[in-house]
Amino acid sequence: MLPQELVRAKRDGGTLDAGDIKAFIAGFEGERVTEGQVAAFAMAVFFRGMERAETVALTEAMRDSGDVLDWSGLDRPIVDKHSTGGVGDNVSLMLAPIVAACGGAVPMISGRGLGHTGGTLDKMEAIPGYSVSPDNQLFRKTVAEVGCAIIGQTGRLAPADKRFYGIRDVTATVESIPLITASILSKKLAAGLQGLVLDVKTGSGAFMAREDDARALAKSLVEVANGAGLKTTALLTDMNQPLASAAGNAVEVRNAVEFLTGTRQDPRLLDVTLGLAGEMLALAGLAASPEAGIAEACRALDDGRAATVFARMVAALGGPADFVERMDAHLPVAPVTIEVRAAQAGVIAEVDTRGLGLSVVALGGGRTRPQDPVDHAVGLTDLAALGATVDAGAPLARVHARTREAAEAAAGQVQAAYRLGDGSAAAGAAVLDRYT
Incomplete structure (x- = not known):
């Protein structure tokens, strides 16, 4: 034709x-x-x-436009996860080492920040020396010996998707569920996976803010991935507030290390990370069910295996060998820190999560143009949670900035992102639904 x-x-x-x-x-x-x-x-x-079969064909065609990784000879099941993006979403940093500690192999090919959402690669580059673009030999060696490697997409993985997305981006055709599905899955299929878990987000900080749209995307992704021969499940998760209590690059890495070592584990972040880990371990055949996978993931956290795997991955890809033990000596720190305080007493009834993400971008922690540099030190920490009761003058967040002027501007954005009410407010579950 x-x-x-x-x-x-x-x-x-x-x-x-x-x-x-x-x-x-x-x-x-x-x-x-x-x-x-x-x-x-x-x-x-x-x-x-598009009909489902058409979307499968488009996905496979973009997969076959470049290299398809072959992991034959590796004695671990190959699994990965993809998130549709959010604020304070550092799940990948904990999830990959947790699954690797339980016997899986996770060649996690991740992306940079997009719009108001943070990017896993930008977070990993906050670690001095860490290479998100290793050569193929080092990538394979790290996955084989450590169990996981978090890196960026190579130019030979689904190159048709990269060109196709560039055209969609300038022709107002990004928001198409079949095209989003093919774009996401072509890269994952090219990674040579045996199982995939998807974290599809909905709410004020998600690209699919409407729950019906997020559900439609989750269903499309699962059906097309399975139609293309990749065992896949999806969790629908809530993004009506930041997932972690930190948003930025170095601050989210610090949060992840605290999570892995048990120093601090934000409750909603724990729920989503364990939920995804359980699904990945079940798909990989390393657990009899997602519930059994969650139990195994908890053991890998509690006994320190997951933190050890993360430390080994960082060292293998060029980062400091003592990063987990001495992260404060290695991570960049913003020179200006101020607290954002509540103007009145009340209950946090609503959070404009997208607004919080944009405040991080304005600080320099994200990009307004693809070529923009990222300031890894800036961001937000100690973010107050939805449903919390606060007094007038109580802290809502802490801003980490390059200058006092930037800090004060971000503080205004953060204050505007929180709406306080008189009555009670429930945060609701972090994991909303499951698709198989």
Whole structure:
């Protein structure tokens, strides 16, 4: 089928043949399909949608546009997790070593911050010397010997997706569930996984703020991944407040180390991390059920195995060998710190989580343009939780900034993000639902 005829067929609401979809993506990579035709195709899909089989074909075509990792010879099951993004979401930093400590192999290929949400790679780069772009030999060696490696996407993993996303980003076609599904899963399929768990977020800090949209995305991701031969489950989780009590880069790394060593474990963060760990261990065949997986994950935390794996991963990828023991000597610290205090007494009834994420970006902890540098030291800590009762003048958060002016501007944004009420307010469960 000619590219323009495929676009016409989808524009008119037709169902595309899998072979035609794969030829279209191959043509895009081979420059037989123009960027204009891809933009038109994306817009047609945006308005007309895709059947499940079409989305599977698109996902597989983008997977096959580059390398597909082969982990044959590794005596551990290969599993990973993907999050749709949130604020204070440092789950990956604990989850990978927990699962590795329980016998899994986690080649975690992560991304940078996007919009108001933080990026796992930006957090890991707060650790001096840590390489998020190791060569393939070191990547494989780390996964084989340590059990996990958190790195960035190589240029040869699903390159068609990278080009396709760039076109979607400038043609207002990002918010399409079939295209989001294919984009996420093509990279995970290319990683050579045997099992995948998805953390699909909803609420004021999520890209899918409406719960119905998040549920539709979770269902699409699970059905398409399984249709493409990858065992997958998804948890729907709440992002109506930051997941951790910290938001930023170095501050979230510190929070993660405290979590792994048992110094401090934010309750909602613990629930989501253990829930995802249980699912991953069950998919990997390392636990009889998600519940049994949660119990095993708790043991790996309590006996220190998970913290040891994290320390070994950091050292293997170029970071300090004593990072877990001496993180305060290694992590960057912002020169200005101020407390944000409640203007009145009351109960925290609502949190504008997106607003908190944007305050971190404004401090320099995120990007407004892809090429922008990130200040790893800045961020927010000691974030007050939804439902907490506070007195007038009580702290809502602590701002870590480069300058006093930036700190005060962020403090105003943080104060505006918290709405206090007179009555009681319940935070609700962190894990809302499960899809298989």
